[in-house]
Amino acid sequence: MAISTHGDVGRGLDGLAQIAGKISTAIESVIEGKPRAVRLALTVLLAEGHLLIEDVPGVGKTMLAKALARSVDCTVRRVQFTPDLLPSDITGVSAYNQDRREFEFKPGPVFANILVGDEINRASPKTQSALLECMEERQVTVDGTTYHLERPFMVVATQNPVEMEGTYPLPEAQRDRFTARISMGYPDPAAELEMLDVHGQSSPLDRLVPVAAAADVRILIELVHRVHVAPAVRQYAIDVVTATRNHPALRLGASPRATLHLVRAARAKAALDERDYVVPDDLQELAVPVLAHRLLPTAEAQVERRLPEQVVAEIVDRLPVPDRRR
Amino acid sequence: MRARLTVIAAVATLLSSIGLYPLFSGTGWLWAGLGAIIAVSSAGVLARRFRLPAVLNLAAGLAALHLYLTAVYTGSQAFLGIVPTPSSLSKIGSLMAAGWSAANKYAAPVPLEQGVSLLAALGIGLVAVIVDLLAVRLRRAAPAGLPLLAMYSVPAAVREESVSWIAFVLGAAGFLALLLADASEQVTAWGRHVLAARWTEETPTGTGGTGALAGAGRRLGIAAVAVAILLPTIIPGIHPRGIFGLGGPGDGPGGSGPLQTPDPLVTLHQQLIRQDNGMILTYRSDDPQPDYLRLYGLDKFDGDRWTYSTLTSTPQDRLKNHELPPPPGLYGVRTRTVHSTITISAQTAKVRFLPLPYAPTKVDISGDWRVHAPSLMVYSLNDQAGGRTFTVTSSRPLPTGDDLVNAGPLPPEVQSTFLEVPQLLPKAVRTIASQVAGRATNPYRKAMALENYFTGPLFRYSTTTPPPEKLNDLIHFLTVTRTGYCEQFAASMALMARILGIPARVAVGYTSGHVRADGTWEVRSSDAHAWPELYFDGAGWVRFEPTPAGSGGQGSAWVPDYALQSTSVGTGHGGTGAPGSGGHSGPTGAITAGPHPGRAHGDVSGLGPQGGNHPKGTGAPVGWLGAIGLLLVALAAPVGVRLASRRRRWAQAEHRSSRSAAGPRVDQGESAHAAWAELHADAVDHGLAWRPSDSPRAAAHRLTELLELTGPAAEALARIAMAEERARYAPQPVPAGTLRTDVRTMREAFAASVDRQTRLRARVLPPSAMITLRSAGTRLLEAGEYLRLPKR
Incomplete structure (x- = not known):
């Protein structure tokens, strides 16, 4: 792909790609053989979204989250979600300071650039919903005081498939707040063998040094905002989302917020590809990770074991791409 | 209940009955017939609702027809205006006799007296009973064409002038719709029937494909009717008048048959x-x-x-x-x-x-x-x-x-x-x-x-x-x-x-x-x-x-x-x-x-057999030469359309870019669009295609892999795809560059990658020339789709 040379965006994109390349190399030194997952995680970071990593235990969900967090020089907090976790354990609490005779706010782990929520579906719904405000509005309100969160702010949550024991499925509202859901999948045998060699001695995570500063990421996010989305492509995004709403196999389609997330993520992906405009291919590639986790299949579709992922893939497969600028 | 099939059978009967128009003056008979059809079809639906045997289905249809005729023509004599009584029966009998004598007295079109109207309603109603029984109850749609045809041929037999071609099209369309509906119900008997013309409204599920099948059926049906109408006009010696009375009243039945005139x-x-x-x-x-x-x-x-x-x-x-x-x-x-x-x-x-x-x-x-x-x-x-x-x-x-x-x-x-x-x-x-x-x-x-x-x-x-x-x-x-x-x-x-x-x-x-x-x-x-x-x-x-x-x-x-x-x-x-x-x-x-x-x-020499008849054979080739010429024109049409569209695309692109040269932006990507359209047409000609959901990038990728393109061809394809992608989605399209040469390179690459037969077809009968026609047909069908009745 030829490197774009149009205006400042183009030049900025060169730098963006460079930094993004460094970050993904850093992460991939920890997570073997999962370039797609790594790239998607980066895309979500640049789109200022939140990432949900769903898979069975032990495939490296937490490792990916931590590697991403650690490769960027920013504050990282990790919360292990358990059934007895309280909302204040996440947002922070006002405690009485006896010396100063006043309540003072002790920020919770949410006050970080990257919040790694491990096994988020093991927490009670009450605690899960405490994340809602933080994720969408990037602010926390405790005892009537609103605290803004620092940019970039990204929640990387991992969860086990809902069939596993001792889990509370995330409510639809909360699932809708995650820009994308990815699943890690088992590594292929060669990657697993290499992992044995590398992880045999010491955790590679320990050796990971940050390759980008939080300020860099903020600049990158600004650059992503300037990626061009042609009206035809916007319409195409709307068409894709509308199709999920009308699809006979789906009980709940994607929300307008999903459209927003889809276009935002497509911008980030275009920027990562060093392109200053979005093409339908970006939307096609991101449709499944961005849309599938928000959809509810009908009872018939469930009986037929048609997953929302399949439905979205089918929609993308059949919807004609826009062939003219509108 | 097969409500949809019932309705289509009724409509087919009604459309075929339109062919009776030369027999009667006025249009009142059509309404009488429509009433009879509705009565018969309703009885059919009821009979099937209670799962009555076929014989009772027939009886129900006849009974409904009788009730309808009683109510409409002898309401005053009937009990409660509808239940037949001896006096209503005798009134029907006398009306029928009056109608019969009127029909024998007058030449067509017969003035629409009550008796004549009753006879028309009775005839149409009987056809409706048979069609309903055959097509809906017994699921034999093809034989149901016979009573319809019989009804169509009555005016043709009675009148010297044949029935209007429009009446033929209506009747044929009704029968074809019946066949299609029957076939599509049989195909989908075990699956879910889904229409696929606008998939976003109803997307075919796993059992899909019947939509395409029905579409093909409809296309075939339309083509068959069109051929039936148009073929006689192109074949020398056969004249459309002889078959459908196209172009006004005629005396002679055909160009090569015996000629009849009024004495x-x-x-x-x-x-x-x-x-x-x-x-x-x-x-x-x-x-x-x-x-x-x-x-x-x-x-x-x-x-x-x-x-x-x-x-x-x-x-x-x-x-x-x-x-x-x-x-x-x-x-x-x-x-x-x-x-x-x-x-x-x-x-x-x-x-x-x-x-x-x-x-x-x-x-x-x-x-x-x-x-x-x-x-x-x-x-x-x-x-x-x-x-x-x-x-x-x-x-x-x-x-x-x-x-x-x-x-x-x-x-x-x-x-x-x-x-x-x-x-x-x-x-x-x-x-x-x-x-x-x-x-x-x-x-x-x-x-x-x-x-x-x-x-x-x-x-x-x-x-x-x-x-x-x-x-x-x-x-x-x-x-x-x-x-x-x-x-x-x-x-x-x-x-x-x-x-x-x-x-x-x-x-x-x-x-x-x-x-x-x-x-x-x-x-x-x-x-x-x-x-x-x-x-x-x-x-x-x-x-x-x-x-x-x-x-x-x-x-x-x-x-x-x-x-x-x-x-x-x-x-x-x-x-x-x-x-x-x-x-x-x-x-x-x-x-x-x-x-x-x-x-x-x-x-003197001409006084052979046939008197002064000129020798045979001198005139014969003219007709056939005309036919062959016509055939050649028809065969050359796709190539002509293809070449014309190629020229038009490039000319339009050039025209638009030169016109916009005066404006702030030089090329709005017109040449890229032209190049892409040409590439697509060439691909279609060579039996290659990509899905509508493929973006230029994806299409180029697909073609490169499929044809194992390397070197200049791969680069040319990438250039065309990039130009089109930028023209469509980027803020600034790229200049036209070598697109025209690239398209030619790709055409040669396509030709090199397919077998000889396909190559020949691409040159002689380029399928892309049919796209315009086909898309027009599809639009027509989709317009028709809105008129379809909702599924039960």
């Missing part, structure tokens, strides 16, 4: 007794005393009356360069070349035979006019002469009495055809003939004796006598009444001439009419006339005039000078001439010794 003699009588004495035609002629204008030559006496033998018309009979075949038997006498310009009055309807002075050699008229060589009748299967002007050159034979006395021996084919008289002819006729002929032995003398016999004091002229329909009427005329008009005279003289061994036929047409002050001639309906033509070898067919002329007879009739009494009384020293014409038989420049020197020769 010439009946028409003749109708014209003679017309009160208004309407203008038929006017003409200008360079002949001072023009001869009669001939429409028909009736060559056959069928035992009762004169008619012409079945006229089988083929495209070979078309006039070539307006020339007619040489007149049979005309070679040894003087002729006059006559030029006439004839204008048929616009009010004269259905002129399919041209009125021409005998013997026409050249007729200058546009359209598909054909000639019957033995009789020199000029006719058309689909053109009308009403209101038209044409010129005719004729070679008028001017035999003298001597010429006729010394006529040569009869050619065998004339002898075999024109001497035929029915075996069972009553002896009285033969007796009269031989009495009239007396001692005369020469054919000409016999003919003169016959003419004198009819024009003598024994016979009287009257148009009030009914036209002779049976042989007995003629005998009655000859032996008892001796009163008639030209038809009786001409028919009797021709018949008696045959008995006496003179080849004869009856010509029908007009007399010369009356001359106006400005020198033109006008012919009115009262000038309609019939006369015998007798054959004398050398002079050909010459006319005689047995009908009394002048104020006591056919006013404008006149006797040709060779047939004047004085001539016959004398011994053939030349005639004194007909009024106004005699003086002109002198040696004027227009008179030649024979028709034309070359023609005379051709005439």
